[in-house]
Amino acid sequence: MDPTFTGWRPRLNCTLVSATGGRNGPKCVSVRSVAAGETQAETVTGYTVTAGQTYQVFADASSSTEVERIGLEWLDAAYAPVGAILWSLPTATASVSWHRVGVAGVAPAGAARVRIVLSATPAGAAVPHFWENVYLGAPMRTVGNLFSFGTESPEIDTTGWTAGANTTVSRQAPMMSWAADWYWAGAHVLALTATGSGTVSATTVENPVVTPGVEYLGYCYLSPPTTGSTTWVELRYYDGAGAQLSATRGTLAPTSTGYQRQRVSVIAPAGAATCRLVVGMDSATAAQVLRVEQAVVTAAPAMRAGTVLPYADASFEQGVAGWTKISGVATIARSTPWGAYGLDGSYALTVSSATATASTIRSGRFPLPAGSAGLPFRVQFGSIVTAGGWATTRGIRWYDAANTDLGVTTAAAGPVPSPNWWLLASDQTAPAGATQAAVELTLTATTTSSTVHLDRVALWQSLPVxxxxxxxxxxxxxxxxxxxxxxxxxxxxxxxxxxxxxxxxxxxxxxxxxxxxxxxxxxxxxxxxxxxxxxxxxxxxxxxxxxxxxxxxSSTVLVPHADVNEAWLKDPGAPQRNTKVMVKQAPNWQRPLEQAAYRVAGRRNAVVLSGVRGGLEGDLVVWTRSDEERAALHWLLDPGHVLLWQAAPGMGVDDMYVSVGQVVEGRVGGPAMEPWREWTLPLVEVDMPTTIGVGGSAGRTWRDVLTEFPTWEAVRDTFATWEALYLDRRE
Missing domain, CATH: 2.60.40 (Immunoglobulin-like)
Structure with missing residues (x-):
């Protein structure tokens, strides 16, 4: 809405006024009622859509007196309506705080355009309703989510979920304030309502494919009916026949009845083929409602690249995982409540000691990369002291392939800094025969009733930074x-x-x-x-x-170049197009100059007014020696991008960015089958492009695609063409 609302116009019973206090910039639009009754404002333009594709719209709204809704009006090419307006549910309550309003749906057959409609129903004249931060386009997805948009968010409907016993599943639009730049939560939420006393649950209908041995992370926002409710999210694995193999739960320790993200992670067991996410509530009473938003299952992130600790043992989002107390009086537990302590996520490992004594805690035992013996490893963790004081000895306990304990290596003990979070690390060398390791920490309370929280634990091979x-x-x-x-x-x-x-x-x-x-x-x-x-x-x-x-x-390196007769032509934004050519003739440079000469009567010399002399211009003549080289050069030149020309040092030219004009591709003589071609490339020197980003990598392979995208549907939703996939240019 900045600097004004030129893209909007009144549709029904309203005037539009530019107002201050916007979220995405200083301005917003005020839809002001002319009389009591429904007001509607709409976009001036009908935006192009494709029938059969899913589109999402949302905005932030504010009103102290009435609820609102937002809609999509599907139009044909002549701007005639196609069916009824797709409306969101009205928000549950009015709120002067900015809150999210939105809906999503599939463009019907015959739809060529869509218009956004804003609606509210004031009780009188001159009542303002404020709107800002409007989005229209493809559904906002969480990158890497194995679920489709219909399961991640109930903006379309609730068909992505199925209710368990004692439960009904519906869609609600509570007043919820999200950050202005948080676009992954919409206006609608999934609502699980207890039909009687007992357990309430709902399960995703989708069961995406998983890989045994890979750790996956599931999470969603949970809004419990009371702070005393036991609400949870569960990640379940199934075999190829649909039989459940395991279920791992992360239970929310709520601070309020607001929306709090709860996570759960576990490694897919042997035989696992698919997974599902389940949300629920224990010991519910009739009519209690658990609200859910943004359901995600994705590959679990590593605390550090190459760490051997799974996410569950590193972040403590669902408990203490494989950590145990080996000696001492200290107790260990997941921190509580949600959000009180956490360097990653919303929880941490809480270590409490009633006496000023030492206690040793140890993680589970995890495999090391092959050939780790004799190599350096680094253990690192975050810590925050919240009571008393602590010292710590950071160590790694090693094991061989037969699970034989090879001992622990440690660094000298040192104090745990305070206040705030600190990252503490220690480097150790794996002994001969080591194939597994565990993190082992000796924590010494320096006063009675001491408490320290640990989070983001990682153990990885220490490589050059x-x-x-x-x-x-x-x-x-x-x-x-x-x-x-x-x-x-x-x-x-x-x-x-x-x-x-x-x-x-x-x-x-x-x-x-x-x-x-x-x-x-x-x-x-x-x-x-x-x-x-x-x-x-x-x-x-x-x-x-x-x-x-x-x-x-960094250290100093040299880019090799074997043949001084060859030069590189590179596309800075698409290195996949870069190609090497043989130079026949370097340009004879010209430097154009705009000037005007004025002959003054009675004077011998003219008055000359000149501009700034231009950059280099000239024709570069190169050869391609095969059909493959010829096709590669065509592909490089096709988009008309600014190119970088690089020749070997000593060839009389510096690296330069050039624009290539009309190209001449000629034969060099001989029979028709002769593959050599002579190209004349008219070059104009230009400045280095500064806003162009590198679209992917010259070494991009199918393995990169398989690593990032779980399904072909995800690939299709991300890239418009095969070339866009190859160049990693996303919609």
């Missing part, structure tokens, strides 16, 4: 950054021997300090590094809150 490797086949450099802090802002420079710094390109453009780190392991492929030139990389990681900067400097 910054590594750079040149790639001859793609004329690029692979930069690997490990143990990066998620949430930091990253800036990466390519540095040459003369000290020149150039920003490196990432997925969304140049890594200029505005890109947020989303994983502790980053792999950056620099396709614009110069050939046969020593380069290193400087990485700056900035804490967006505290402002502190972590700086890393």
């Amino acid at each position: 910054t590594a750079v490797v040149p790639q001859a086949s793609s004329a690029s450099v692979t930069i690997t950054l490990r143990e990066v802090t998620v949430g930091d802002l990253i800036r990466v420079y390519r540095v040459t021997d003369d000290g020149t710094r150039t920003l490196v390109r990432g997925a969304s453009g140049l890594l200029d300090g505005t890109v947020v780190v989303v994983s502790d392991l980053l792999v950056i492929e620099d396709y614009e590094a110069p050939l046969l030139t020593p380069v290193s990389y400087r990485v700056e990681l900035t804490d967006p809150v505290a402002g502190g900067v972590e700086t890393r400097q």
Whole structure:
């Protein structure tokens, strides 16, 4: 709605006024009633849709006096309505707080466009209703969710769920305030209503395919009827015949009757073929309602790249998992209530000691990567002291393939810092024969009645935090950054021997300090590094809150280039198109200049007014030597993108970004079957593109697709064409 609401117009009994106090920018739109009765505002434009496809609309609304609803009006190509308006349920209550209103549905046969309609029913004239932050498009999905949108969210209906005994399943639209930029929760929620006393549950109808041995994470938002209710989410695995193999539950420790995300994770057992998510409530009384939103099952994330601890043992979202107390008086338990303590998720491992003594706790035993003996490993965990004081000895206990205890290696004991959360780590070397390991911590309370919380526990092979490797086949450099802090802002420079710094390109453009780190392991492929030139990389990681900067400097590498007669033509945004060509003739450069000469009467010399002399222009003549090279060059040139031309040092030209004009592809003589072609490429030097991001990788394979997408449906929903899939360009 900024700077104004030009995309909207009155439809029924209202006027529109630009108002302040918006969520996504300073402005919002006020739909003001002309008289008592229903008001409606609509978008001026009917937006293009495809019949049979699912679309979602939502907005944030505010009113102190009436509820509201939002609708989709399907239109044909002539803007005639196709069927009735698809309305959301009216919100359950009016609220002056911004709250989410939305609905989703399938465009019916004959629909070519859709219009958004906003509706409320004031009791009098001049009553304002405020709207802001409107979205219309493909359903908002959680990346990696094995469930379809209809199961993840009840914005369409409740058919993705089936009720258990003593339960009815319906859809409600309670007044719920979500963050302005939290788009994965809609307006409707799933409502499980107890028909009598006892257990209430509902199960997903979908049973997505899983892989035995892989850990999956299930979660959803739960809103219990009372803070004393026992509500839970359960992840169940089934074999190929549909027989249930296991059920693992995460029970919510609610702080209120509001929406709280509860997680559950477990490794798929041998024989597992599918899974389902179940939500429920124990010891319910008749008419009690459990509300559910955003149901997700996805591959469980690792606390650190390469960690051997499963998510359940690292994050404590459903309990203490495989952790046990080995000695001492301390007690261990999952923290409570929800959200009180948690570095990852909403819970932590709580260790309490009534006396000032030492206690030892140990995780479960987990397999190490093959060939781990003699290699360095790092154990790390987050800690926060909430009572008394603590010291800790950080250790790793090792085991061989026969489960024989090989002993524990530890670092010197040290105090647990306070206050706030701290990440503590220790490096140890795996002994000969080690194939398994467990994290072992000796925690010593320094006062009576001491309490410490632990979270985000990880154990992984300690590798260089910054590594750079040149790639001859793609004329690029692979930069690997490990143990990066998620949430930091990253800036990466390519540095040459003369000290020149150039920003490196990432997925969304140049890594200029505005890109947020989303994983502790980053792999950056620099396709614009110069050939046969020593380069290193400087990485700056900035804490967006505290402002502190972590700086890393890589070693120096050289991009190989075997034949000086060949040059690279590269598409900075699509490295899959990059190709190598043989140069026949370098350009004879011209530098155009706009100028005007004025001959003054009676003067010998003219007055000349000149602009700035332009960049280089000239024709590059290259050869392709096979049909494959010819097809590759066509594919590179087809989009008309700005290209990077790179030749070997000493060939009289510097790397430059160019725009290629009308291309001439000619034969070089000989028989018709001769595959060689001579190309004339008119080049115009241009500036380095700064906003173009790298679309995927030159080494992208089907394995990358299989790793990220659980089903072909997910692939289809993400990419418009096969080329978009190959280039990793998402809708």
